[in-house]
Amino acid sequence: MVSVSSFKPNANYPELCDKVTIDWDEKRGRFIKAIEDIPLGTVVCIEEGITVNVDSRCCYRCLKLLGNDGFVYCQSCEKFNEPSEIACGEFDSLGIFKLAAHLVFSYPFAEITNLVTSDEPEVPRGLSKTLSTKDVQSVYQLKPFLGIEDSFKTKIVQEAIVKIVKLLEADANWGRLEEPSRLITFTKALRIMTERCAKNAHTIYSIEQIEKKDEDVPIGTGLFPISSIFNHSCTPNVFGFFVRNTFIFVSRGVKSGEELVDSYGVTYNQHSLKQREEFLANVSGFKCHCDSCVEQKSLEDYLEKSFKDVDRSAREASSFLNISDYIDYMKPGVQDIENLISAFSQRRDAEVYSKNLFYWWKKFIQNANYRKIVYDPYLIRPYIEMVLLTWNNDVECTVDEKLSILTVAHRLLTNFYVGFHPISELIKKLFETSMNPIDENRNLETFRILKQRAEILWKRDEYI
Ligand SMILES: [Zn+2]
Numbered sequence: 001m002v003s004v005s006s007f008k009p010n011a012n013y014p015e016l017c018d019k020v021t022i023d024w025d026e027k028r029g030r031f032i033k034a035i036e037d038i039p040l041g042t043v044v045c046i047e048e049g050i051t052v053n054v055d056s057r058c059c060y061r062c063l064k065l066l067g068n069d070g071f072v073y074c075q076s077c078e079k080f081n082e083p084s085e086i087a088c089g090e091f092d093s094l095g096i097f098k099l100a101a102h103l104v105f106s107y108p109f110a111e112i113t114n115l116v117t118s119d120e121p122e123v124p125r126g127l128s129k130t131l132s133t134k135d136v137q138s139v140y141q142l143k144p145f146l147g148i149e150d151s152f153k154t155k156i157v158q159e160a161i162v163k164i165v166k167l168l169e170a171d172a173n174w175g176r177l178e179e180p181s182r183l184i185t186f187t188k189a190l191r192i193m194t195e196r197c198a199k200n201a202h203t204i205y206s207i208e209q210i211e212k213k214d215e216d217v218p219i220g221t222g223l224f225p226i227s228s229i230f231n232h233s234c235t236p237n238v239f240g241f242f243v244r245n246t247f248i249f250v251s252r253g254v255k256s257g258e259e260l261v262d263s264y265g266v267t268y269n270q271h272s273l274k275q276r277e278e279f280l281a282n283v284s285g286f287k288c289h290c291d292s293c294v295e296q297k298s299l300e301d302y303l304e305k306s307f308k309d310v311d312r313s314a315r316e317a318s319s320f321l322n323i324s325d326y327i328d329y330m331k332p333g334v335q336d337i338e339n340l341i342s343a344f345s346q347r348r349d350a351e352v353y354s355k356n357l358f359y360w361w362k363k364f365i366q367n368a369n370y371r372k373i374v375y376d377p378y379l380i381r382p383y384i385e386m387v388l389l390t391w392n393n394d395v396e397c398t399v400d401e402k403l404s405i406l407t408v409a410h411r412l413l414t415n416f417y418v419g420f421h422p423i424s425e426l427i428k429k430l431f432e433t434s435m436n437p438i439d440e441n442r443n444l445e446t447f448r449i450l451k452q453r454a455e456i457l458w459k460r461d462e463y464i
């Protein structure tokens with residue numbers, strides 16, 4: 001269980017903070033609204049979702065990284081009631097159905113079997129006075145994807161259903177039902193859950209994977225019924241990230257009365273109108289109604305591609321001067337400038353150019369600022385890289401400059417990751433002891449570990 005000591009849960013919606021409420025209108029359906037000003041860095045949502053692993057090194061249920069002796073479950077999930085064949089991978093080919101089956105087993109048996117005798121759950125029009133992930137109603141209030149019937153009828157799914165139902169014979173609850181009614185109950189419950197998962201499930205990547213841009217195999221997938229209420233905007237005012245099976249959202253500064261909106265993967269400052277429209281149509285299946293989309297606003301000019309392959313240009317450049325030439329020709333604000341700097345810094349010989357690199361990381365921030373990316377999680381890496389260069393005395397700078405770079409890095413990490421970023425603790429330590437010259441040795445040790453961890457986080461194998 002992930003907890004944040006500063007988090008104040010809402011009395012009616014325990015996964016949300018006490019500064020928001022859930023509201024409803026015809027156009028948006030349910031949405032989350034601020035009832036007072038919410039300062040930057042405030043944790044607004046902590047939701048432990050209903051998840052299953054994709055990466056088999058993680059616990060099937062809670063996604064905790066297992067030790068070598070690990071079974072598919074970690075110790076605290078071992079007692080979870082579900083046919084272990086599902087957890088052990090026998091039904092991996094089912095994709096979304098596997099997650100849906102896990103949902104069926106995650107809610108009380110009595111509530112699931114109720115489905116058979118009750119009407120099809122409908123998306124409520126209006127408000128729920130209370131709502132929690134732990135309540136199965138939180139799943140039913142999600143919009144279903146009603147096109148699942150055909151894939152449900154496929155042989156592989158039908159066979160899997162029969163097999164799972166057979167496995168439930170020995171179950172303390174399900175076993176009490178005669179086989180035909182067990183089959184009907186499970187099939188209906190599975191369909192209802194699948195319809196919700198197909199539209200609302202989240203793919204889960206760790207912070208490390210996001211930083212490494214290593215997004216091939218996610219750690220897991222899951223349903224987060226409360227987090228799913230956040231609507232998308234290309235200019236989001238909250239920032240969300242995963243810690244194992246827990247989805248955490250922080251405020252980026254929200255005014256009282258405003259809706260809290262998250263980005264589903266594309267933003268105005270990082271993507272052109274065309275990119276946003278394509279992504280949202282393909283991945284999320286909707287058209288965005290945020291102000292910048294309605295007004296057809298786009299940063300097309302800044303986002304144009306100058307290189308076919310930025311990584312290759314960085315790899316094959318004869319020296320740093322070569323890269324400087326490229327950058328001098330590019331229009332300020334063009335995103336390729338940042339990509340080129342990131343890629344070049346991963347070259348094995350980049351350390352030779354540490355003075356230039358410091359200058360270029362500053363340029364990175366300046367360049368992002370052109371597109372109005374100011375005080376944003378996107379800037380964490382350049383700030384950490386500058387901390388490494390200044391604290392290693394690779395560059396000449398004043399003590400004040402050294403401290404102010406560290407301070408900004410510390411604030412960015414605290415405000416956007418609440419201590420969960422893999423280098424949060426080290427930056428915090430460095431920051432706290434930096435004022436005290438007696439701690440010089442402790443600082444050196446902290447710095448050494450920080451350097452190592454940053455190296456693992458941002459340096460890709462192909463350059464080493
Ligand atoms: Zn576990």
Ligand SMILES: [Zn+2]
Pocket residue numbers: 233234235276288289290291292293294
């Ligand atoms: Zn938009």
